[in-house]
Amino acid sequence: MSQHEYYSLTVNGEQHPVQDAWIGESLLYVLRERLGLPGSKGACEQGECGSCTVYIDNAAVCSCLVMAATAVGSQIATVEGLNTDGSLTDVQQAFVTEGAVQCGFCTPGLVMAVHHLLDHNDSPNEQEVKEALSGNICRCTGYGRIFAAVESVISVRKSSAS
Amino acid sequence: MTITKTHRDVLGASALRPDGVAKVQGDFSFSSDLHAENMLWGATLRSPHPYARIISIDLSGAWKIAGVECVITADDVPGQLTYGLISEDQPVFAKDVVRYMGEPIAAVAADHPETCRRALAAIKVEYEILEPLTDPERAIDGSHPDIHPDGNIIRHQRIVSGDITATAPIVVEGTYDIGMQDQAFLGTESALALPDHDGSGIEVFVATQWLHEDRKQMAKCLGLPEEKVRLVLGGVGGAFGAREDISLQVHTALLALRTGRPVKMQYGREESFFGHVHRHPAQIWMRHHATEDGRIVKIEARMVFDGGAYSSTSSAVLINGVTHTQGPYQCPNAVVDGYATRTNNPPCGAMRGFGVVQACFAHEGQMDKLAVATGIDEVEIRLRNIIHTGDTMITGQVLESVAPVERCIRETAALPLPAEMSSHPHELDLPGGSGRTADRRHIVRGIGWGVSMKNLMYSEGFDDYSTARCTLTNGKVELKFATSEVGQGFVTLAPQIARSILGVDDVTYDTIDTQIGSAGSTSASRQTWMSGGAVDGACRLVRERLFEHVGALHGVDPLRLGIDDTDIIDTIGDFRISVQEACADLSISETFEYHHRPTEDLDENGQGNCHVAFAFVAHRAVVDVDIELGLVKVVQIATAQDVGRVLNPMSVVGQIEGGIAQGLGLAVMEEIIVKDGKVRNPSFTDYLLPTALDAPQVLISMIEEPDPQAPMGAKGVGEAPCISVTPAIVAAIRNAIGKPIDRCPVRPQDICF
Numbered sequence: 073m074s075q076h077e078y079y080s081l082t083v084n085g086e087q088h089p090v091q092d093a094w095i096g097e098s099l100l101y102v103l104r105e106r107l108g109l110p111g112s113k114g115a116c117e118q119g120e121c122g123s124c125t126v127y128i129d130n131a132a133v134c135s136c137l138v139m140a141a142t143a144v145g146s147q148i149a150t151v152e153g154l155n156t157d158g159s160l161t162d163v164q165q166a167f168v169t170e171g172a173v174q175c176g177f178c179t180p181g182l183v184m185a186v187h188h189l190l191d192h193n194d195s196p197n198e199q200e201v202k203e204a205l206s207g208n209i210c211r212c213t214g215y216g217r218i219f220a221a222v223e224s225v226i227s228v229r230k231s232s233a234s
Numbered sequence: 235m236t237i238t239k240t241h242r243d244v245l246g247a248s249a250l251r252p253d254g255v256a257k258v259q260g261d262f263s264f265s266s267d268l269h270a271e272n273m274l275w276g277a278t279l280r281s282p283h284p285y286a287r288i289i290s291i292d293l294s295g296a297w298k299i300a301g302v303e304c305v306i307t308a309d310d311v312p313g314q315l316t317y318g319l320i321s322e323d324q325p326v327f328a329k330d331v332v333r334y335m336g337e338p339i340a341a342v343a344a345d346h347p348e349t350c351r352r353a354l355a356a357i358k359v360e361y362e363i364l365e366p367l368t369d370p371e372r373a374i375d376g377s378h379p380d381i382h383p384d385g386n387i388i389r390h391q392r393i394v395s396g397d398i399t400a401t402a403p404i405v406v407e408g409t410y411d412i413g414m415q416d417q418a419f420l421g422t423e424s425a426l427a428l429p430d431h432d433g434s435g436i437e438v439f440v441a442t443q444w445l446h447e448d449r450k451q452m453a454k455c456l457g458l459p460e461e462k463v464r465l466v467l468g469g470v471g472g473a474f475g476a477r478e479d480i481s482l483q484v485h486t487a488l489l490a491l492r493t494g495r496p497v498k499m500q501y502g503r504e505e506s507f508f509g510h511v512h513r514h515p516a517q518i519w520m521r522h523h524a525t526e527d528g529r530i531v532k533i534e535a536r537m538v539f540d541g542g543a544y545s546s547t548s549s550a551v552l553i554n555g556v557t558h559t560q561g562p563y564q565c566p567n568a569v570v571d572g573y574a575t576r577t578n579n580p581p582c583g584a585m586r587g588f589g590v591v592q593a594c595f596a597h598e599g600q601m602d603k604l605a606v607a608t609g610i611d612e613v614e615i616r617l618r619n620i621i622h623t624g625d626t627m628i629t630g631q632v633l634e635s636v637a638p639v640e641r642c643i644r645e646t647a648a649l650p651l652p653a654e655m656s657s658h659p660h661e662l663d664l665p666g667g668s669g670r671t672a673d674r675r676h677i678v679r680g681i682g683w684g685v686s687m688k689n690l691m692y693s694e695g696f697d698d699y700s701t702a703r704c705t706l707t708n709g710k711v712e713l714k715f716a717t718s719e720v721g722q723g724f725v726t727l728a729p730q731i732a733r734s735i736l737g738v739d740d741v742t743y744d745t746i747d748t749q750i751g752s753a754g755s756t757s758a759s760r761q762t763w764m765s766g767g768a769v770d771g772a773c774r775l776v777r778e779r780l781f782e783h784v785g786a787l788h789g790v791d792p793l794r795l796g797i798d799d800t801d802i803i804d805t806i807g808d809f810r811i812s813v814q815e816a817c818a819d820l821s822i823s824e825t826f827e828y829h830h831r832p833t834e835d836l837d838e839n840g841q842g843n844c845h846v847a848f849a850f851v852a853h854r855a856v857v858d859v860d861i862e863l864g865l866v867k868v869v870q871i872a873t874a875q876d877v878g879r880v881l882n883p884m885s886v887v888g889q890i891e892g893g894i895a896q897g898l899g900l901a902v903m904e905e906i907i908v909k910d911g912k913v914r915n916p917s918f919t920d921y922l923l924p925t926a927l928d929a930p931q932v933l934i935s936m937i938e939e940p941d942p943q944a945p946m947g948a949k950g951v952g953e954a955p956c957i958s959v960t961p962a963i964v965a966a967i968r969n970a971i972g973k974p975i976d977r978c979p980v981r982p983q984d985i986c987f
Contacts, residue, residue, distance in 0.1 A: 073301055073349050094348055101347075110267040111260020113471070115420040116503045120918035123420060151260035160258065168254035171884040174892065175721025176257030176264075177420040177471030183258055199662040205926040206667070209918070211420050211472050212721045213888055214895030215929040 079144050083107060084153025095141055100124045102140035103150060111151040111180045115209075122208030125181040125188075126150045132188040151180040154187065162228065163187050166221040174212035182208045186222055194233075195226060242799070244734040245946065248884035251726050252743075253719075265441040265468025266424035270496035273426070274303055276489045277350035277499070278482070279340040279357050280508055281332035284578040284911025285366035285381065288330055288359060291340065295356030301345040302353045304493045311488065313457030317480050319447065323384050324544035324581070326455050326484050332361070333381055333543035334580055335912050336508025343489040343497050366578035366911035370517075370540040373575035381543070381578060388541045388574040389549040391556050393840025395628040396567030400523065402531035406603035407521035410596040411977035413905035415513035415896075417585050418923055421471015423481045423509050424500035427490035435462030436487050441470040443477040443718045446752035455484045456491065463487070467746040473720035474896070475584030476510040478757055479546050507916035511546045511583030512906055514539040514574075516555070518596035523567075528608040528615045532567035533600075533628075535559045539574045539582070539592065546583030548574040553694060554589030556840060560628050561597035562639045562687035562850050563619035568628040570840065578911040584757055586896060587688070587957045594686045598961035599976055602682075602968070612683050612965070613647055621687070630841040635848045635949075636941045638876050642852040643685060645874035645935040652856055652870040652931060655679065665858055665865035667927040672860040672867075679869075680859060682965025684958030685852045689845040690950050691760045695835050698760070698846075701751030702768035704732060704776045705823040709814040711736060713772075714744040717753035717765040722952060723885040724761050728769045730882060731946070735773040736780070737797040737813040751827060759849065759950025762881065764828055767945035771826030779822045784811065828945065847943055850876040851954040853894075855930075855962040859970040864982025866902045868928070868963055874935035878949035883936075886951050891932050893955025895924045900956075901963035903928075905979050 077093040081102070088107050103109045103126070112135055113123040119134040126135045127149040154161050160168070163186045173179050182205065189196060189204040196204065201222050210218060243249035256262035293305045308315060308329035315329070316322045328337045342353040367378040373386035380386055425440040435458060442448050445465045453460040470477070482499045490497040501509045516539045523532040537555050541548030556572035559565075585591075601619075605612040620639040626632050655663075655677065664672040692698040703714040711732045719725045729741035753765050777797070784802055785792035788809060796805045803810045834842040856870040871894050880886055903922040907914040915921045940947025960978055967985065968975050975984050 073299075073346060073352065075346065094346065096348060104267075109260075110263075113264070113421070114266070115422065115471070116918040118503070118917060118919050121420065154259075160255065164255075164258035167258045168250055171248070171250075171888050173251055173254045173257045174723070174888055175419070175421065175470060175472040176253065176262055179257050180260040199660050202926045202929070203662055207925075209420065209923050209925060211418055211474070211896075211923065212892045214891035214893070214924075214932070215926045216891035216932055217884070217888055218926070219929075 077141060079141055081140065081143055081148060082146065083109065083148045084150060090140065097140050098136050099138040099140040099143050100135040103135060109150050109152050113177050113180060115177065122185060123178050123181040125184040125208065127188065132185060151184055162225050166224045170221040170224055171217040172213060172221040178208060178210040182210065182218060190225065194229065242733065242739065243730055245730050245881050247730065249726050249730050249882055251723060253725060263469050264421050264471050265426065265439055266421060266500045268426040268439050268468060268498065270426060270428060273496040273498055274343040274345065274493060275347050275350050276341055276343045276486050276497045277354055278338050278485060279354045281328065281335060281337045281339055283332060283361055283363055284335045285364040286332050286361035287364060288328060288332065289362055290360045292358040293340065295358060296342055296353040299349060299353050299356060301349040302342060304343040304489050305340060306488055306492060307340045310492065311455060314454040317451040317455055317484065318545060319479055319547050320549055321545045323382065333578055338485065341485045341489055343493050368577055368579055368911045370538050370575040370577055373577055374573050382576055386576045388545045388576050389552050391552055391572045391836065391840060392838065393556055393568055393570040393628055395630065398567060398569050400532045400567040402523040402525050404524040404526060404604065404607050405521060406600060406607050408599050408603055408976050409517065409519045410599055412516045412592045412595050413979055414515040414908060415585060415900050415904050416507060416906055416921060417474035417476035419472030419474055419476055422501040422503060422506040425468065425482055425486040426496060426498045427486040428496045429490045429494055433491060433494060436491055437464045437466065438483065438487055439466045439468040440483055441468045441477060443473050443720060443757055444755035445716050445718065445748050447755065448480060448483050449748050451480050452483050452487055456487055465748045467718055470718060470720040473756060474586045475588065475757060478584040478755055479511050481509045503918055504916045507913060511581045513585035514541065514551055514582040514592065516592040518592060520596050520600050522600045522604055524604055524608065526608060528604060528610045528618050530563055530565050530619050533559055533565050535570045537572040540577055540579055541574045542577060542579045542581035544581045546581050548582065551589035553836065553844065554689060555593045557629050557844060558590045558593040558687060559597065561594060562621050562685050564621050564625055565628055579908050580913060587953050588758065590686065590688050591957050591960065594957050595961045595978060598684045598958060598965065602965050613643060616643055616685055629836065629844060631843045631845065633848065636939045637850060638937050638939050639685065639850050641937050642850050642874045642876055645937065646852040646854050646872050649872035649933040649935060655858060662927060665860040665867040666863065671863060672865055676860050676862040677858050678861060678970045680857050680966040680970025682855050682962045682969050684962030684965065686954065686958035687848050687850050688759065688954050688957055689848055690763060691758050691830050691846040693833055693844045695833055697829065698754055698764065699827050699829045700753040700764040700768040701825065701827045702765060702772045703750060703823060703825040704772035706736065706776050706780065706817055707821040708819065709738060709817050711738050711741040712744055713741065713769060714750050715753050715765055715769065716746060716748060716750055717761055718756040719746060720756050722756065722761065723882065724765060726885060727762060727766060727881055731766060731769045732773050735770065735777055737800045759952045762948055762950050763944055764830065767828035768826050770945050771828050772824050775824035775826055776822045780817060783820060784816045847941065849949040849954050851958060853959040853962040855959065855966040857963060857966040857970060859967055859985060861971055861985060864985035866967060866980065868898050868930040870931040871959055872933040874937055875951065875954055876937045876949065877951050878944055879938055879940045879947035880936050881946060881948050886936060887934060889951045890934055890955040894932055894959050895929060897956040897959035898928065898963060899924050900978055901960045902979050
């Protein structure tokens, strides 16, 4: 098998050289196995579960469906880049305190999806939250505590804005 | 592993998960995140046929591919060729015959997953295709030749209780079909195996429910003594029963031992559907005899659980099914006939609810039929029949558990119903969800009920135990246990126990591995009771020694000492010292093994004290059904659950909401479609799971009546939420459309035609 591809990806604002790669590798594979960024998870390989959600040029995408080599020249953001100083974002903190995390496998993808939603809509209603998260499957929580976490972030942001 | 210190996260507090921060940052290591220097990837070749004779296997094509380091088959298994949880009837690799679609035949190790894929494609297997046995009734009637040396019936169990000739004026019967559900944990099977330098042993990081059982089965197949097989829990992305059996453990270890290099194996989603057992599809016939005022006089039942090609835990699932025929109701007379069959369908075994889900779907359908036949309200008919502590069950066992069934029903009924659907509802609130296909004019609402009873822990004489160690050093506690944390939250609960008993806040836990005695499986709603009991016991032993030390030092009888918050106090005097001060420069370590009370096997008439304890729950479902398109929206689930004692409210809510979502899945969407022994939908595109848009409003009442048998009064809460919610939803659909539906999941054609 030929593993001769060389290219460079911009992930979380940093240039990452990719060496000796196979052209068929997905962005999820390259992030996890070559760049040491395993925060994005793979659970379905079909874009159904959202566990691998990353942003490419600010669009939330399933990284399992993107060939890594096609992301050259794009700005890629992963869960590891949400807060590089080790502190938690408000969404991450709310997931912890509201009990939205059980096994945690869906969590990084959901955290990315929630940030993406709130970046584009600072006061989503219940239906908008559910629709925005319906591409991220969680098998443990039944979503109740996840909704609670999102509601808490929305209300804290609203009260601190006013 | 370090736990963030929180102030007084004792029992009863909603302590936060110690692994929560790592999980939200993507920093928590799941087994699939692990890497090792010089690591190879492993992959498995599986049968495309449900039943075939293997004529030949040609591995030469795989060996020729650059980057392939190892190719193995059944001929390379150094130890026992088969494994299994109860009966060792499943081959590590199929040798002469394959008995289900997806059965492993060979495995490869190579430098890259794509190399593995190509190597598998280059292996040539010649098959003689055989006629598969796919109808469990043919396994029972003997009309199909045995597909396995152990025969086509895994287990047959009768229950004969009371007067079998008894009858009564009201007789209702039904035949209920329960589909094959998948656990669909998000983190697929994965393991990293690291061979010892001299090849004499191996260390395996694996996502599993039961480290010690895996080790036992692996050691036999690898031909190694158990102490040469060390297992460490890799981060587990959900389990729900699917990690109780061996999947890739032996294959990964064999490839690593053979190559002398670390090997990582990880299933993709499609392979995961073939790589683990599922919930048994079942067909259950029941006939209830009752008085005109609705009291059950006799139940007749016949249950067929299709175990698929290998036995896994089928015999235990069957026992749970037949012994829960009556549900949470009194039943003086019963005749039950149960079969677990072997077919060429996918192997089935443990899934949350374990046989009781199927039995409950049938007995709750029967209660609704009884309500119609007697003209009694569906809540009242249940209340008239409820079982109480001290009642004798159809197995002859006396129900000793606290049994607040009446409170479960009444408190559920007291929870508010949802508002009527508005005349102009949001399209996402309609049946069809994001499909947005329903029309308000075609939508009808229905309400349905389900009540259930679930055994806790293992049954039938199994000596079930769990081990834990507590070490108190300089005012800090470290716990050690082999309890699999699969997301349920034992790692949150264990430190809460230690803080409560020892008055110490700084509690950490050591790596979860086989370097201590077994904790048993994270299944059967058992870890809060069993491993909680072990941690509780170990901490109490440490406290006893701490009191002896303090008593001797300060001249107080140790028996008078107690813990008050973070202080040690003389309970009948003025002496008080902080735990921190009292245990400076002190180190105490104690190990405790918790056993539950012994149980018995069932005899040929199904009589015996086979279960340890029970938990109860009621569910009320409200659904909107589009009768034109056959679409269902579950609007609300109200539930009151017997939890014994709430040790962590937020964790209990999480278990209840999550269990309800899985029961909802079985009610209206989740089914592995098997045709002629072949799985037709092994993907998340075709096997549908509840999404955020499918999540109903959930109203919860927790019923706290501490069970004196339980170490901390708390019953396991994991399984109960997913059991009677399924029949409640299906009953609500029946109520909405006014037609009988006796199967789950309910499909559009069941509603429309």
